[in-house]
Amino acid sequence: MIDALAEFHFIRTAYLLFLIPICGLWWLIRPKRSGKSDLPLGIAPHLAEALTLGADEQRRIYPIDVAMVAAALVAIATAGPTWSRATNPLVADKAPLVIALKVTESMENTDLPPSRLERAKMKVTDLINARVPARTALVAYAGTPHRVAPLTEDANILRPLLEGLTPAVMPKQGDAAGDALSLAESILSESGVPGAVLFVLDDIDPSQLTQFQDATSQVFFLTMLPQGDEIVQLNSLKNTTVVPFSNDDRDVAKLQRQIQTAYENALDDQDRLDWNDQGWLLAWPAALLSLLWFRRGWVIRWALLGLFLVQPAGPANAQGWRDWFLTPDQQGQIAMNQKRYADAAELFEDPYHEGYARLKAGQYPEAAAIFAEINTPEAAFAEGMSRIRNREYRPAISAFETALSRRPNWPEAQHNLEVATAILDYVETTREQSDTGEEAGIGADDTVFDNESGRGENTTIQAQTEGAKPLSADQWISAIDTDMQDFLRNRFLLENQVQQQ
Known part of the structure; x- marks a missing residue:
């Protein structure tokens, strides 16, 4: 709480200047209490008060009061009060x-x-x-x-x-x-x-x-x-x-x-993240104050009634009220904040935000297809992230290269390009070494003859090729039976020798 107060400020401070004309109009338009009486002199004060029309109204809240308070809230909201940073899809939510x-x-x-x-x-x-x-x-x-x-x-x-x-x-x-x-x-x-x-x-x-x-x-x-x-x-x-x-x-x-x-x-x-505009919070009290316009004699209620009447007709929907106040993208952002990424993807109309929601929901092929249609460096970067999470390393490399061509010297894209290239090299190297078990240090533990009646006899077996499919990169890696301690020991020894040279 203390940190939030320390960070509190307005994003668009100039809009606070609207409070000056709002206060001025409020002072000019609001009825003022008059101390004079138009009744003849000599009437008892309690009788004069009873005979004075509108005496009670001077103690009521006037429509202008509600209007100006709502206007002041809107002006403050427009100024953009904030005390926290907004999330950025291109910046990690958590620290590396x-x-x-x-x-x-x-x-x-x-x-x-x-x-x-x-x-x-x-x-x-x-x-x-x-x-x-x-x-x-x-x-x-x-x-x-x-x-x-x-x-x-x-x-x-x-x-x-x-x-x-x-x-x-x-x-x-x-x-x-x-x-x-x-x-x-x-x-x-x-x-x-x-x-x-x-x-x-x-x-x-x-x-x-x-x-x-x-x-x-x-x-x-x-x-x-x-x-x-x-x-x-x-x-x-x-x-x-x-x-x-x-x-x-x-x-x-x-x-x-x-x-x-x-x-x-x-x-x-x-300043890697934008400030999170919290002005929308003030829209709720302003909306509640506007309900007072429905009081008898406050004619603006007819305007609000007209707004409801011109709403397009459609089937009844329990959630339809959201469409009266929130755009689909705003509803999608609410779903994102609640970590309902699949729902957010269906709500967003903006393609980039839809793609990011599908990326967070684990729908990597769909997200990559959406980002591929957007010609921005951020979209190419996000496409690469979708591809690499879907273990499509070559398309991921191509996407990160596209991002760098659209925005040269982008450190995040350059780093991810190097990571994707390293993963692809490792997968291909492992696959090649698995073809020759001796090079990978994998030898036969025992020799077993499949034809006991003719041990050692040369035989020819036709391998089945029809309908055969090449192993995927994950299948190649899972097929390797290597002791992790031996792997780390050999790698560290090699690194140590390189450093000494």
Whole structure:
């Protein structure tokens, strides 16, 4: 509440000048009490008051009072009172987050059963699930930092990678928290919007604290220690938030709130979002005041009656009253605010908003088809988002390229183009390696002859080709049987060798 009052202002301040003529007309038109009496002198005051016509009317509310109050409310509403930011389809609702997990032997301590590392993985999983569909990246560090996963909205990508993290997969033991921070901030710089870094750790080398003093992103710490214990080195850090481990979900809920608050404050500072015009709230009291025009003698009631009479005839509908006051797009926005995305898609007449509602509702092919018909960079960007969520990686790449051609040097579109290209390269590389199991390190566990009567005899079998369909990218990936720890160990070793060279 206090934050809202601090942010309160008017978007269009000049419209408040209309209050001056409104107040002037009010003063000029409103009947004024007269202290003079037209009756002859000598009449008793109580008799004079009884004989004076209209004496009671001077104490009533006049029609001009209602009209001017309603006009003043309309003027204030037109000025655009606001105290919060509006949502933007092109800006994420939640902060991008990089989670830096310490993977060392000390994290194998069992004072948090089954171990600090396993409890840390549980907390990270809970946080990822609570943030869906926000973008989250994962970094693992010991003596060297390594990017486990880039920023992604798909929690299913992060979970298996997270489970494969153990001290055995790290190429070098130690504490490179400062280098992990640099890697995390480089990942956030690709997102184009302010984000946060969360360190999940049980201790930190004091020599690493220097780099945290110059952090450009908001840094949070989740300490994996028994309740009551703390990492005293973190007390010297400023502009950071330390959340201790808890046996319930209070620590995850607190992290989620504070990360989102820091994100919204950063967006306010960058003016990335428009202000949410709340002037419509004043339309309701103005409409209620207009009901007083139905009092006897207030002739404007006939005008309102005429407005109802000229309404087009149609079948009776319990919800039809909404059409009298709200446009289809306004009704669609109300449905969007209530997270009824499928209903909003049916209500919107504006194609871009309809496409965005279908995107939020998970109707990715329909959303992509709508965005493809709109010749704007925002539509091409949204089409790419729809395509990539529908796992149409090549069309997604084409859509992001179109967005960049319409708006060059767009960091969000460039980032998504790189992500889509990387996913497509990974899928195609995996498919090629799956064709030759030896190259992928996949060999036969055992040899079984299908013709026991002629073991070793050359046979020819005609494969069925009629009606056969190529495997999809998801089928290729699911067909790979690779140990995640071996995968991470080999990848981290390769990255470490490249860095040393």
